[in-house]
Amino acid sequence: MKRVQYRPDALIEVLHVAQESYGFLSEEILHVIARSMSVPESQVFGVATFYHFFSLRPKGEHSCIVCTGTACYVKGAGEIVTVLEKAYDIKAGETTPDGRLHVGAARCLGSCSLAPMLTLDGKVLGNETADSVLEQVRGLLSGGESGREMR
Amino acid sequence: MNRAELDQLRDRARQAKGEQRVRFLVCYSTPCLSSGAPAIRAALEEGIAEEGRKGEVAVVATGCMGPCSRGPRVTVQHRGGQETAYERVTPEMARVLLRRHAADEEGPPEHVLAPDLPYFTRQTRWVLENSGRVDPENIADYIGRDGYAALGRALHEMTPEEVCEAIARSGLRGRGGGGYPTGLKWHLVRKARAERKFVVANGDEGDPGAYMDRTLMESDPHKILEGMAIAGYAVGADKGFIYVRGEYAVAAKRLEKAIRDAERLGLLGARVLDSSFRFRIDLRLGAGAFVCGEETALMNSIMGGRGNPSPRPPYPAQRGLWNQPTLINNVETLGAVAPILRHGPEAFAAIGTAKSKGTKIFALVGEVRTAGLIEVPMGITLREIVEGVGGGMSEGETFKAAQTGGPSGGCIPREHLDTPVDYESLTALGSIMGSGGLIVMGQKSCMVDVAKYFMDFCLDESCGKCIPCRAGTVEMHRILERITSGSAVEGEIERLEELCALAREASLCGLGATAPNPVLATLRYFRDEYHAHIREHRCPAGVCRFTDVPREHLGDRQAAQMQSARSEMEGI
Amino acid sequence: MSVITLTIDGHLVSGRAGQSVLEVSRDAGIEIPTLCWLEGLSPWGGCRLCVVELKGEQRLFTSCTTVAAEGMHVVTRSARLENYRRMLVELLLAERNHYCAVCVVDGHCELQSMAARLGVDHVRFDYLNPPLPMDISHDLFGLDHNRCILCTRCVRVCDEVEGAHTWDVRGRGTTERVVIDLDRPWKESTSCTRCGKCVQVCPVGALFHKGVTVGEMVKDNSFLMDIIKRRRSAQPFVERRRS
């Protein structure tokens, strides 16, 4: 915050940095940011919840973000999401109750030529099917072969 | 640095390049990065070191080379100018390539991309001239290809008015989708009187299925910076913001480095190229909001607020960032600026059609053989793009429609394949040029489902400020959901059309106003598909599952159950 | 102050330069329907009810944000505009849970009377029925998200007039909601001054006094212009005292 001289127009930059450092934006963090930048708390909250990038809750241990951009969608990304949702009984954007897996749907990860594609703990996988994804996620969660490889 | 020093730097860069006998260009753009480019680079560097060929053989991590569906891509250049392009390269193959090209060993010519592939021959590379040719993280590479020469010319040989005039003469129009004449916009901001002015490069590319801007920023960041600086000089701004979509980490990193490098060399900063022109650029990272591609929302976001758009007028050219006149251009538009000044506005205007000049970058994806980023002259027909550049439809697919303009655009059916691609023709077909997403769909795509997909996108991305967009998109999506699930009744299409008209005319910003486009376009060309869904509960593409019934029949299942229970009891 | 002349619905009217089309129109006795606009607060342009047609322009303009200009031809009433306005109100009624019959502002509600005025006797669109909470933690006031139309009058009055900025909007699209501080229960707000301005400017039953029952909550926002006028005239007085 010092770097941006507490300028209120740098609020988004500050939130970016905070999320990077702490993984998510807790109430405490938001409070501190509001205080030190002299921005009303409700405004900080409004900005933090406007953008999909910011998360107010801790993310899961593992994350699987499926691209649902147009190219991926027409090539079956919807089915991948549905299968994952069913398998782990959560909705896209949620984390399993045990905090182990976060399933997300991204608007477009910009690798349309690899459609349908997704990222598994940050690693990009392309040309996938629902079954192949499920298999890899299972492997990851059970800490199996593919899981270790991912690391 | 002054202009003479810039020239020296350029010559030195060229000379250094000339000393290398073989150059391995490895595509380091997101799709290739994710399909294994770093391992290939590592394998090549290792091989070079082992064989002691440092100096004569070089590995360059470049930007996008094009056919992204065939990545990872590698291009090998020999000093004589001879070039070979490879597709789907593996680290093992990289070692083979190294031996073949650097040690002149014979090897099987596998994975070679034919140089006469229509994908290459039918393109006109203008904005993408350096993409896949230079190392985006090396400013000398850019300067070696006449980088920043246009800025030098503008600052030392032209008045701001002349620069605006040159852009106007080139016929360049906004590449973000709107198609507003760029020169006119520059003139407006130039003429506005104010204490300060700003230039904003809009790199918040949000259309799903499009990645032109990302590629440009990743592959040739300095070209955008140069374009911004020229724009700043032309309109009288001393500060620029480049707003990059939050998802584009690679682009942001490269731009940040490019800004630092340019500042260090005096190509940005207090005295640009030894002139009295002062210009600094700040990078702003988006945080996941499609609506921020709308210029007033983008400005609110730059100022640290929620990305809600504001009613226009006032337009940014009158009152933008911090209430000062602000020039907002898409990064692709700015990417065309330096080449225009270098080659002359007339050369640019000679390409394209009467009203749409120059070239346009498209992200050609979907059911085509060769998918990837392409730059083609305006006025090229859709058929040439799909069948020529794209190499035709993928195996077993026949063309049904092409979607342009993303969630704000529409689709173009088979019967209009020969339409020239320019702003006016696409608009006449009910689609838009948009930022350049071009998704080719085959018979397995359901047009109602596609319309629903885009509506889902819009309702999710609606900022929520105005009712037609916030609530209207939800109702439109509901109707589409009913049509695809089998619970729709007669009259729903008409209600959908009424909502489309409302959103189009009464929404606050472009997101809401264009949200109905995919629906209207599919209704226009594929109305019978809608009817098949509603009247026959049949999805011609076989996508929709009709799991629901109209409300009137909600009780039927239970009535039948009770009937059978009753007859069972009677049987006893 | 320069005077401008324009035509509104065929009448030649005059206004002051810098006034919005809406203000000029109201001064001339021509009412334009509004929900998010409130005299004394900055214009928001969200509800879109005040859209008008401008001669020579294809698209519609919100009269609350458009500055009146010399020679403008404004149409505030047409079949097209009335139809859109009706649909906008229908969309609002469908979006959340507006059960007029059991609402604290039944009979005194701007949305309810707007619907009646525009001829909305039924809503064609599907009711979304979102499950939304209430906040009745505060000892004086209550917040019912079911009734909120997101006009942001509360946000603006709190920021612009009271200066507390307790309210803002969280989320976006259909997930948008008014929010207190860091989404705290009202009782625990550290910035709220308990002035109640937000309650009085709220056009619907989203903000109310606790203890009122169906139809008992009557809003009175006449204080707003009093404060604003006083503030304008108080300025020189303060300066006088300083010197």
Add this chain to the structure above:
Amino acid sequence: MTNSTEERKIRLATVWLGGCSGCNMSFLDLGELLIDLSQRTELVYGPFTDIKAFPKDVDITIVEGSINNTENLELYREIRQRTKIVVSFGDCAVTGNVSSLRNVLTPEEVLVQSYGHVPGDPPYGSEASEVLPRLLPKSYPLHHVLPVDAFIPGCPPDPERTWPALLALLEGKRAEPAPEERSFG
């Protein structure tokens, strides 16, 4: 009174679907006007008659309440088939109103909330599901299921707004209430 009504009285029905019967009560508040009404119309069905089946060839049916369950739905389908002019009468029929307060819950949750937390045995099991009409996923206003010809909002609509609307319909005109007579609530 015209000749045609003397020849054949207008066949009028009132129906009580998913509502509290308040609208039908308010209908009775027409008071003396009911005499006037009875001279022009024949009441062929309603909570005030003992007729079991919904008759055929009805001219005007005034429907109170929303569509809550399969019984409401079945009856409403019959009404729509057998009536020329269907009038959505009162807020529940027009908007869902109080009946639709349950729409934020699933039908199962509604049953648990209503019967599970009070004394007595909840109507569970196969017996209940065979005998009782099943709740629909949501409570719907009439026109969200099948088309409606006229709307008289109000909770309940008072005689001052019911009578002019009814009079217009009896005379074969459209019911177009004044702005103050068409508000919800």
